[in-house]
Amino acid sequence: MKFTRNVRRKIIQVAAFGFTNSHLGNFAAGSIYKGSWKNFCSPGLNCYSCPAAGFACPIGAMQAVGGSPKFGISFYAVGFVLALGVIFGRAVCGYLCPFGLIQELLHKVPSPKKRIPKPLTYIKYVLLAGLVLMFPVFVADSFGYGSPAFCEYICPAGTLEGGIPLLLTHPELRMQLGGLFILKAAILVLTIVGCIVICRFFCKVMCPLGAIYGLLNKVSFYRMHVAETGCVSCGKCRDACPMDINPVARPDSAECIRCGKCAAACPEHILSVGFVNNQSKLISHGTDNS
Amino acid sequence: MGRRTFKGIALLAVAAGLITAGVMRGELIVVLFRAVHVCLECIGLG
Ligand code: SF4
Ligand code: SF4
Numbered sequence: 521m522k523f524t525r526n527v528r529r530k531i532i533q534v535a536a537f538g539f540t541n542s543h544l545g546n547f548a549a550g551s552i553y554k555g556s557w558k559n560f561c562s563p564g565l566n567c568y569s570c571p572a573a574g575f576a577c578p579i580g581a582m583q584a585v586g587g588s589p590k591f592g593i594s595f596y597a598v599g600f601v602l603a604l605g606v607i608f609g610r611a612v613c614g615y616l617c618p619f620g621l622i623q624e625l626l627h628k629v630p631s632p633k634k635r636i637p638k639p640l641t642y643i644k645y646v647l648l649a650g651l652v653l654m655f656p657v658f659v660a661d662s663f664g665y666g667s668p669a670f671c672e673y674i675c676p677a678g679t680l681e682g683g684i685p686l687l688l689t690h691p692e693l694r695m696q697l698g699g700l701f702i703l704k705a706a707i708l709v710l711t712i713v714g715c716i717v718i719c720r721f722f723c724k725v726m727c728p729l730g731a732i733y734g735l736l737n738k739v740s741f742y743r744m745h746v747a748e749t750g751c752v753s754c755g756k757c758r759d760a761c762p763m764d765i766n767p768v769a770r771p772d773s774a775e776c777i778r779c780g781k782c783a784a785a786c787p788e789h790i791l792s793v794g795f796v797n798n799q800s801k802l803i804s805h806g807t808d809n810s
Numbered sequence: 811m812g813r814r815t816f817k818g819i820a821l822l823a824v825a826a827g828l829i830t831a832g833v834m835r836g837e838l839i840v841v842l843f844r845a846v847h848v849c850l851e852c853i854g855l856g
Contacts, residue, residue, distance in 0.1 A: 558845035559838045568845040569852045576845040580852065584844035585837050596832025596841065603825035606818050672851035683853035693855065701854035739817045 525780045529615060533624075536616040539574075540564070546571035550689025561600050563608075564617025565729050567675070569682030579652055579729050580671055587656035587666030601732050609740030610733040611793075613723060614777035617730075619677045623722055626715040627762075635764050636718050640725050641775060647674065648728035670728060672700070676711040677722075679704045719762040724775065734774030742778060744771035747790035760785035767791055 521527060540562045543553040552571050562575035578597050585594030604612055613620050627633075647670060656666035671678050683704065687694050714721030723730045737743070744767055751768055758766045760782050763775040767782045768791070783791040811819075832838075850856060 552846070552848060554846040556842070559842045561841075567849075567852050569849040576841050580844065580849065581841045585832075585840050588840050591835070591837060591840065594832060594837055594841075595828040595835070596837040599825045599828025599830075599832060602828065603822060606821045606825060668849070668851050671849060672856060675852065678849070678852035679854050682849065686848060686853055693853070696855050698856075700856045704854035736821075739814055739821060741815075741818055 525784060529779060532615045533621045536564070537618045537621050540566050540618050541570060541572035542574050543572045547685055548689075550686060552686075561597060562618075563604050563612045565619045565677050565727060566617075567671075567678040567680075567682040569678065569686065571682075571685050573681070577677075579675075580668060582652055583656045583666075583668035583671060586653065587660070587668060589660070589664030592657050593653065601729065602736070605733045605736030606740060608733075608742045609737040609778065610730065610774070610776060611740075611742045611778035612733050613720075613727075613730050614779045619681075619727075620720065620723060620777070622680075623715045623720045626712060627719045629716045631716050633719070634717050636721070636724050638764075643725050644727055644731040647726060648731045652728045673703065674707060674726065676704070676708040676726075679708040720777075723777070724763065731774075734776075737774055737776055737778075738772045741795050743793070743795075744776065744778065745792045745794070746771050750788045750790040752788055754787065756785045756787065757782035757791060 546552060550571070552569055553574055555574075557574050558568065558576050560575050561578040561581050562573075563578075565579060566573055566575070566577050568575070568577045568580050578601050581597040582594045582601075585591050585597060608615075651670040651674065655669035658666070659669075660666045679701075683701070687697070711722050711726070714725070718724065746768055757768060761767065762779065762781060763773075763777055765773045765775050765782075767773070767776065770776075778793050780793045783789075783793055
């Protein structure tokens with residue numbers, strides 16, 4: 521097998537999935553890992569109620585701290601995501617996120633494939649601001665605790681990774697199922713069908729973590745380089761892009777997961793993805809450090 | 811140093827400050843407490 525960038529990326533994705541979810545024995549026991557590694561967040565979206573999860577979910581951590589009467593916005597989780605985003609940008613999504621890998625596998629199911637209307641990609645920013653950052657801080661119960669609204673009302677990763685495995689092994693939890701679970705199950709079904717038809721439907725439309733990493737693509741050290749000359753405007757990079765981007769026009773697009781498929785498709789080799797490197801040969805269009 | 815690199819380094823410093831401040835004011839306890847208990851909201855029970 522040739523170790524193309526895409527094969528290397530798949531190996532890293534599988535390794536990151538395994539590292540983030542190493543407690544597989546907990547599935548049969550219906551329990552979750554309770555050790556001190558859960559002080560730390562995983563880079564990608566990964567429900568901390570998944571039996572196999574070894575780390576906290578950064579979006580869950582933001583809401584947990586935000587909903588605590590003592591704190592408000594979480595410095596720790598925001599700082600963690602900011603640091604990773606500045607270094608890697610949305611390459612975290614392309615390489616390290618377990619739910620990103622699940623979505624890519626779902627997209628391999630044979631079906632008609634579609635692109636997403638651009639306005640729908642802005643929904644994730646509304647979810648980030650409204651449900652992750654503001655709701656837990658400003659909407660509190662009588663004891664002063666805010667609810668983790670994104671986890672509670674939306675997150676299909678929680679339903680898939682945490683909800684279904686725990687409900688299968690806990691009859692007492694199944695007795696409590698109600699309208700909220702029906703809502704979350706419906707969102708999970710919509711997400712699964714969406715991901716089969718549209719590559720990374722959840723990443724494009726709903727993920728608040730991808731929204732943060734995407735915004736940091738504009739400053740991240742890991743980035744897209746576009747050579748100053750040589751583009752013959754054949755459009756092959758745009759056609760190859762799973763995130764529906766024209767990388768020559770928008771190398772720092774918030775949607776770019778730095779997968780490198782565009783660079784592999786370019787017959788003129790004018791695109792490359794990596795950390796800041798030989799800037800004398802390459803300039804970055806649309807950015808400011810040439 | 812390019813402007814982009816400068817912005818990146820400045821943001822990394824901010825991130826380091828935020829992480830330190832979060833750890834020092836005790837946020838880790840809240841994260842850990844949440845992460846080691848089954849999150850009923852996450853699994854759809856509310
Ligand atoms: S957008 Fe969200 S779910 Fe998708 S890969 Fe990035 S962090 Fe993971
Ligand atoms: S622009 Fe290139 S690196 Fe970015 S998502 Fe599209 S194919 Fe992948």
